[in-house]
Amino acid sequence: MSTDATRPATTPLTSQSLTGGxxxxxxxxxxxxxxxxxxxxxxxxxxxxxxxxxxxxxxxxxxxxxxxxxxxxxxxxxxxxxxxxxxxxxxxxxxxxxxxxxxxxxxxxxAGVVDATFLTHSMNGVISSEPGGGIYHAILGTLEQVGLATLIAAPIGLLTAVYLVEYGRGRLAKAVTFFVDVMTGVPSIVAGLFVLSFWIIILGFSFSGFAGSMALSILMMPVVVRSTEEMLKLVPGELREASYALGVPKWKTIVRIVIPTAIGGITTGIMLAVARITGETAPVLLLCFTTDVINTNPFQDAQESLPLYIWHQYSLGNDQTYARAWGAALVLIAIVMGLNLIARGIARWRSPSQRAH
Structure with a gap:
């Protein structure tokens, strides 16, 4: 007897029986x-x-x-x-x-405060209760402090991530990973207090924009490490193996193959870390103080920044200072938004699909 005769007939499932209406x-x-x-x-x-x-x-x-x-x-x-x-x-x-x-x-x-005068003048000689003045000195201080923090944190964060991905094994790598995770959750005021006690009280240096930059770099470093580490892990292992097969040393493989492949994601992570520290107030309040004059030297004397300017103007408590504080807040949001757009543009520019074209 044929086995086909004993095989039960099957009824095909229709989409109606699965979903109804x-x-x-x-x-x-x-x-x-x-x-x-x-x-x-x-x-x-x-x-x-x-x-x-x-x-x-x-x-x-x-x-x-x-x-x-x-x-x-x-x-x-x-x-x-x-x-x-x-x-x-x-x-x-x-x-x-x-x-x-x-x-x-x-x-x-x-929006009613932000104009060319507001962006190109400082508060030097301006009475707080009267209109006028601007945020030029605060913008300059923010750019210098964030720039110095990036110069400190970006290389250290990049090298730390390279160590964890390419070389890190054993207890030391686990300890570094643990402390990076701990630093990610450190409040900004703690970073400011650390620099205040070590750099200013113990070593005897003065309050300055550079002191604030060191505190900002502490906040920036774990973000750079984590983002760079994830980007390096995404680099295909076949690229490394192909380089090793050609006799290229490991350090040169990292410099010539691994980092250039992940440079788009690394740059994006650094830009996002910069955007994260641009609005910090507590460290610069402790270490930079506030001033109404333009100070182009971040290594000496007090230096203003946009977050500190906003806090200072709003604390003075009159209509003119409130308006200047909101104007500075608008400029700060625009700067942070611009940094995020730059990061997205770099990521898109360095994406594999774009490089293939």
Whole structure:
């Protein structure tokens, strides 16, 4: 007897048996609009004064409505997928709204102050309660302090990452990794206190922009190490092996093959670390002090920076100083945003797909 006669017949599965119906493409948007309208109505009807509460109610209604509607039309399996997707969108909106609100509020408060005079003059001889003055000395101080911190932290961070990836074995590598992880979470005020006690109190050097740069470099170093380490790990091992097979020493392989291959990611990590320290206030407050005059020498006397300028102007407590503080905050946000855009541009420029062309 043929075995084909005893083989059970199989019925092909169709997409209809797996998913049932399918919601139209506009259903999520319609659910969101309905949830917002119901959230506002419930909030107003319940007498809730906070718009945040209205938004949270709308978010809960959107998640619950997305799941219920998908469960009714598409089945439980697709409803769970819709639930996860709606939660992701809610979290995205909750993260974006504060950022957009902060940026819009800063632009509204500071745009009226920022002009050519504000960017090219210092506060020397300007009475705090009167209009005028600018942030030129603070911009200059920020650029010098961040630049010196980068010159200190970038080479040390790069070499540390090369050691951990290419040479690090045993207890020393584990100890270095542990202390890098610890430094990642060190508060900025602790870095400032360390430099204050060692550089100024023990060694006897004066307060200066360079002292602030050393504290900023401590904050920058672990970020550079971690980002560079991950980029070096992404370099294919075949490139190293091919270089070794040609008789190239290990150090030259690292310099000529590994680092150039990962240079885009390394540069991006350094730029992101620079953006991270540009807005630090506590270290420069402890080590640089504040001044109204232009100081181009970061190794001597007090030197202003943008975060310190914002703190100082806002602490004076009148309408003119408030306006100058918001204007400086707007410029600082623009600088940080520019650094992030530069980092993205470098990453895109040095990506493998771009280099292939």
């Amino acid at each position: 399918r919601l139209p493409g506009w259903a999520p948007a319609a659910t969101a609009v309905t949830a917002v309208a119901l959230g506002c109505a419930i909030g107003a009807g319940a007498g809730l004064s906070s718009r945040i509460q209205w938004g949270l109610i709308a978010a809960l209604l959107f998640v619950a409505g997305s799941y219920a509607l998908a469960a009714k039309v598409e089945g439980t399996r697709q409803a769970k997928d819709r639930l996860a997707t709606s939660l992701v969108w809610v979290c995205f909106v909750l993260a974006v709204i504060p950022l957009v609100s902060l940026t819009a509020y800063t632009i509204r408060k500071g």
